[in-house]
Every structure is written in C-alpha cells, then in structure tokens.
Amino acid sequence: MTIKIRDVVNNDATLISRRAWSDDHIYELEKKGIFAKTWxxxxxxxxxxxxxxxxxxxxxxxxxxxxxxxxxxxxxxxxxxxxxxxxxxxxxxxxxxxxxxxxxxxxxxxxxxxxxxxxxxxxxxxxxxxxxxxxxxxxxxSWRGLIFGCFDEYVEPLEDHLGNMKFYLGAFLDRFPNGIEFVGSPQRWVIDANWKVPMENQLGDVNHGPYLHAAVVPQEAADEINEFGYSVVPGKGHGATFRLMPEDAPVDNVAWGMETITGILGGEEVQNYLREIQASAEERVGPVRARMKGLAYGVYPNLSFLWSNAGFKVSHPRGPGKVEYWSWSIVPADAPEHLKKVLRNNHASFFGPGGILEQEDSEAWMQQYLGSKIDFADDRPYYYGLGLGLEKPHPDLPGMVDNTANEHYARAFYLRWRDALLAVEDEA
Amino acid sequence: MNNYNSAVTPELQLSIEQFYYREARLLDGRQYQTWLGLVDPAISYSMPGRGNPMVNNREHGNEAMISVERELEGLDSDGLPIRDEGFLVLSLRVERSFKMNAWAETPPARTRRIVGNIEITDVTGEQFFVLSNFHLFYARPGVPDSFYAGQRRDVLVRDGDHYKILKREIVMDMANANVPTLGLFL
Missing domain, CATH: 2.102.10.10 (Rieske [2Fe-2S] iron-sulphur domain)
Known part of the structure; x- marks a missing residue:
C-alpha cells in the first residue's frame, strides 16, 4: 500500500518514519514537490x-x-x-x-x-x-555570486527564498572585500545514502561532532561550541550554526580559517592575511556578524556550506539510497594566488572523499540508510524532538535561536518537506 | 629515449621492489605506525583531482590531446587536489586509526593491494624517481566491497640500507569516487 505523507512526519516533526529516507514513492514525490518547484x-x-x-x-x-x-x-x-x-x-x-x-x-x-x-x-x-x-x-x-535555477517559472524571487539566510550567508560572503571564488572542479562522491542525510548534517547537526568525530576533533573545539554556539532556524527550511565570539575575543580566536589545519600549518603569511581580513570585517558586515565564527549552514533543499573548512556542497539525489555529493572548495577572491593554493586545502583536508573527518560522516550516512530500510521497525520512527519549543527570538539574530543541541533545524526542514510533498501527493 | 637508465641496476630494481612489497605488507597488515617510519618528515603526499576537460581541437592527432596529465588537478595546478598532506596530517591519520572511535574503520577495513609495474624512471644522487601501479581490494562489514586502482609517482631517498618516501602523488583512475573513502594510505 502506498504510504501517506501525513503518516511519515507528525505535526511537530518530532517523529519521522524511516520510510522518509528509503521509500521509492516518497522519492518520486520529492522530485515533483521539491526538485521541480524549488530554487x-x-x-x-x-x-x-x-x-x-x-x-x-x-x-x-x-x-x-x-x-x-x-x-x-x-x-x-x-x-x-x-x-x-x-x-x-x-x-x-x-x-x-x-x-x-x-x-x-x-x-x-x-x-x-x-x-x-x-x-x-x-x-x-x-x-x-x-x-x-x-x-x-x-x-x-543569483545572489552574491551564488547562482540558482528553478524549473517552476512562477517561483518566488530567489532573494525571498533565501530570506533571513542572506544575513548568515552574507556574514561570510561579505566578509572578504571582493567575495569568494570557487576553486577547480567539484569533488564528486557517490555514497550509498539518502540525499537528505548529508543535508541534515550541515543544516544544524553540530551535535554529532564531539561523538562521531571524537577521534579527530579536540575537546577544546567542542567546549567552544558549548560556550558560544548557536543554532538558528532562519525560516523556509534553512539552518545556520555558528559561534558568536565575545567582543573582547582575540583576533586569532575569531578570524576565519585560523582554526583549520591550513591556518595552523599555513605559516605566518597565511595567518597574517587571515588576521587582516578579520581586522576589517566589521566595516563590511557590521559588529555582530564580525564576531561570527561559523560552523555549518544549510539552504533548503540541498545546498550546504561549511564555514571553517570553506566549502559549498550539494547533495544530488540518485534514488532513495544513493547520493552524488559534490563539494567545491572556496577561497577569498582577492587573496594572492600563492595563498589561494594554501587556502584551497581548507576543505579537502578534512572533508570530501579524501578528508580525514568526513569519512566518519559518510559511514554514518550509509548506516542510516540501512537502518531506514529494515523491516519490522515501522513502529519506531526516528526521534527529532530534542529541545522542542526551547528556541526563541534573539535581539541580534534573525530567526529562531537556541544552542546547538536543539533539533529545531531538522523539524523546520521536515515540516517544509512535508508540506511540499502533501501538495503533490494527490496529483495523479 | 633510452629504454633503460644505466643507473638502474638489477640490484637497485630488486631493492626498490622489496621496499614496495614491504610497504604494501605493512599497510594491509594495518601496521600504520611502522609504515610511518618509511615516510620522510619532509614528505609531500598528494592526490590530484581528476576531471573531464574539453579536448583542444588544435591538439587533434597528437597524444597530448588525450593525455592523462590534462585531466589532473594537482598541487601545481589552479584546481583542487583531493589530498595535499604533509607528515603531520599523515601522523594524524595514523593516530586516528588506533582510536576506539574511528568509526569509518570500526571494524577495520580489510585491504589487499598488489603493487606492480615498478619503474625507476630517474636517479639523481640519493633520490630515486619511481612509478608504480596498484590494485586494492577493500571490504568492510555492512558496506559493498570496493576496488581501487591508481598510479603512484614517488620520490624515494636512500636511508641507510633502506628508503624513505619523500614525495608521493597518487593518481586515481575512478571517474566518480564511488568508494567509502579516498583517505586510505595508498
């Protein structure tokens, strides 16, 4: 019997059926309701x-x-x-x-x-x-150089689709005097997983970091996220996570890129360049966003952005159980050419098919798919209820805001996802 | 072009082949800490990205038109290498392998590699430029088996009776990376 969408995601998206990630019929509805109609x-x-x-x-x-x-x-x-x-x-x-x-x-x-x-x-x-x-x-x-397309000619303008997300994307893209550029070809990684899981991972799932990545991520990094981390749901199914560093934090603790292997090993010239960017960031993005030290973002439905390990990623579906996950490395457009050759490694060192960190993620995503298609467990939908209702508005940050353990990012994503599928479910 | 470099004696070929066989045995035996002892602290370890560029019409009829080199985004290119690592990152990978929570290798992958076509292309002083090919079988419970094929372009330096790896560029042959990870020791 064909599964009904109202039985897949409950009304507050705290419970989601395993079939959301494994069912062929749902995948066809995703094509009609999301990929045919969304930027x-x-x-x-x-x-x-x-x-x-x-x-x-x-x-x-x-x-x-x-x-x-x-x-x-x-x-x-x-x-x-x-x-x-x-x-x-x-x-x-x-x-x-x-x-x-x-x-x-x-x-x-x-x-x-x-x-x-x-x-x-x-x-x-x-x-x-x-x-x-x-x-x-x-x-x-396009917005700030990011080009989007939509198969629905009556779709809302791109800037309306991005909405509050522009505030958070701009905190990075406007940080550099001439924005960013993409380096080389995307790394294409084919993973036996559903496309939504890599997406969720960047959308706001910061809290897997200290556990899944404990072999690589130092405790101090997790402590900093606990102390200064925010998870924001800007609306429309997007998500943004970052640390908002204190006003008196030293430049080296805030500047983009200083915390990665590339920043740490890049030498004095790279580090001074990163410090200069940070020293003048306030002129370009204002005082609040200058203190932002991003983690990961998601733009509904399938674009992600990693701040420190500077990469844009798209989760291209290839059926319910396969994804072609593209990663581009990005660098500041006006960085000297020889520094771009160092900074381009920000992404690939830790992420992408050769990255030391993301191999743990891809393993989790493959196992999530296996768990989503097993039999006899349909009365155990996945639980997405952590932090339900604890998110609040914030004077400086548009959207709903809480610490990074709150799973509101996923609830917002799957509520939009549910609406999109409900809208096409009854079409013949 | 000389088919044979006179500096490449049978004894040299044999000792370098033995080095690669030993290295393969250490890696398949998960003895990564011992393997790190074969790595020079100044190592450059890289894996170029590999794309599908346009064919240049002006090169038609020439071998250059479809050369492997033009597909590679290596360290010297303006493109994006898949890996660009030194000794410290390799050490970090080794360290990770022996932690309880390296989940991508829990349980650890079973690998078996055949290293062949070992060709010493040049000898300068104590440095040896060596090409080799590999086929690697990779299996782990819960995921489909994988197969890796590629070429290694190495610079070895003499280290007493042995060698150390000073430079390694790994050219992978897959079109898309349809494997659990390219973060292996290759």
Missing part, C-alpha cells in the same frame, strides 16, 4: 566569468549546463539533445562556441539555442529551430 544551486559566477564559459551542474538527477552567453548573461539548460536525448556536453567545464550532439551533430549555441541541423542541407523543408533549442531552466537568478 536549486547551480554554481558560482566565478566558474563562468567570460562569454562561452560553461560548467556542468545537476538539478536532482537532471544534467544541466550552466553557461555565460555571448550576451554576458548566465544561462542554464538541460544537457540533453532535442533530437534524440544524448548529452550535448561531456566536459566538466570549459569555454566553447557550440555544444554538439555526437549522434547526428545537431549543434547548439552557448545559450542553448539550436544553431545547426546538418541534415537540413539535403532537405527542402526546414524545421523551426527557434522551437528546438535545449530545454531552458526557466528561472535563473
């Missing part, structure tokens, strides 16, 4: 600087080309030929004038318009090429 992260403007530049992306399982057109605008289109469906682009990134389908050499312009049907040369009747371009992603918008 999804595509890439960063630093990846497509010049006309002709492109990178690959995904919207759920659908392959996307993100490009900069001759008109200097950013375009996003489905990487599938209108003639027979083959991908017209096989490279991760590059610069080109045309995307050409290998099968019959239909060729498309950088903005997705169909340029040439070679077979037409020998035929009298011509097809209407204006109707045969690559399927465009109807809405593409």
């Amino acid at each position: 999804l992260f595509l890439g960063h403007e630093s990846q497509v600087r010049k006309p002709g530049d492109f990178v690959q992306a995904f919207m759920c399982e659908t392959p996307i080309i993100l490009s900069r057109g001759e008109d200097n605008e950013v375009h996003a289109m489905v990487n599938s030929c209108t003639h027979r469906g083959l991908p017209v682009c096989r490279s991760d990134k590059g610069n080109t004038k045309r995307f050409i389908c290998p099968y019959h050499n239909w060729s498309y312009k950088i903005d997705g318009e169909l340029a040439v049907i070679p077979q037409e040369k020998t035929m009298k009747c011509k097809s209407d090429k204006s109707q045969l371009g690559l399927k465009k992603v109807p809405r593409v918008e």
